[in-house]
Amino acid sequence: MATTDRQATTLALAHALSAAERGLAVIPLSRTKLPALRSPHHDDHTPNGRCHGECGAFGHGVYDASTDPVRIRELFAAAPWATGYGIACGLPPHHLIGVDLDTKSGTDSSAALRELALRHLFTIPDTVVVLTPSGGRHLWLTGPPDAAVPNSAGRLAPGIDIRGAGGYLVGPGSRTDHGTYTTAPGTAHLAPAACPPA
Ligand SMILES: [Zn+2]
Structure with a gap:
C-alpha cells in the first residue's frame, strides 16, 4: 500500500509538472481533493487568515500554486501523501x-x-x-x-x-x-x- 501511495504521488507530480509546462499553476492535493499542505496558521488564533503566503511558508492552498518546476517539486516533497494536483483558476x-x-x-x-x-x-x-x-x-x-x-x-x-x-x-x-x-x-x-x- 505504501508503495502504491508513493507511486501515486510520483504520478501526480509528473502530471502536475506537465500541466505547469502548459502554463498552468499547480498545487498538490490529497485524496480528499483538498490542498495537501496544512495551513501554517492552523493553530493561530490571531487573525492570520488573510495571509496568502506572505509569511513564506507552504500551506496557503491555491496561493501556493506555481508553474516553476523547482517550486512544484518542493511542494510535493513537503506533501508526500499527495495523490493529485489542483490547477489554479484565474x-x-x-x-x-x-x-x-x-x-x-x-x-x-x-x-x-x-x-x-x-x-x-x-x-x-x-x-x-x-x-x-x-x-x-x-x-x-x-x-x-x-x-x-x-x-x-x-x-x-x-x-x-x-x-x-x-x-x-x-x-x-x-x-x-x-x-x-x-x-x-x-x-x-x-x-x-x-x-x-x-
Ligand atoms: Zn502565511
Whole structure:
C-alpha cells in the first residue's frame, strides 16, 4: 500500500509538472481533493487568515500554486501523501475558468448548459474536458484578462458550478478516494478555448 501511495504521488507530480509546462499553476492535493499542505496558521488564533503566503511558508492552498518546476517539486516533497494536483483558476496567462457539470444531484447539467447556450446565443467550443470519477465533466475555458470571474455554485443553472479566481480544478491524472480524473478522449491536446462572452 505504501508503495502504491508513493507511486501515486510520483504520478501526480509528473502530471502536475506537465500541466505547469502548459502554463498552468499547480498545487498538490490529497485524496480528499483538498490542498495537501496544512495551513501554517492552523493553530493561530490571531487573525492570520488573510495571509496568502506572505509569511513564506507552504500551506496557503491555491496561493501556493506555481508553474516553476523547482517550486512544484518542493511542494510535493513537503506533501508526500499527495495523490493529485489542483490547477489554479484565474491566473495568467490562461485565466482559466472551469465549468463544472455535475451529475450527482440527478440534474442533467449538460442539457442545462446547452439550453443556456441556445438562450444566450453562444456555442460551446471544443476545449479540454476532464472526466470526474462521479461522472461529471469539467470544461476548461480561458477568461478575459481584465475581468476576474468569481466562483459560483449553481448560479448559471442547477448542477453547473464555475471555478474562477481563487478556485482550483482537480487536474487530470489525479487520484482521489472516489477514483481517477482523466481527460475526455480527443481533448487532451486541445488548448483551453476562450469563454464565450455571453
Ligand atoms: Zn502565511
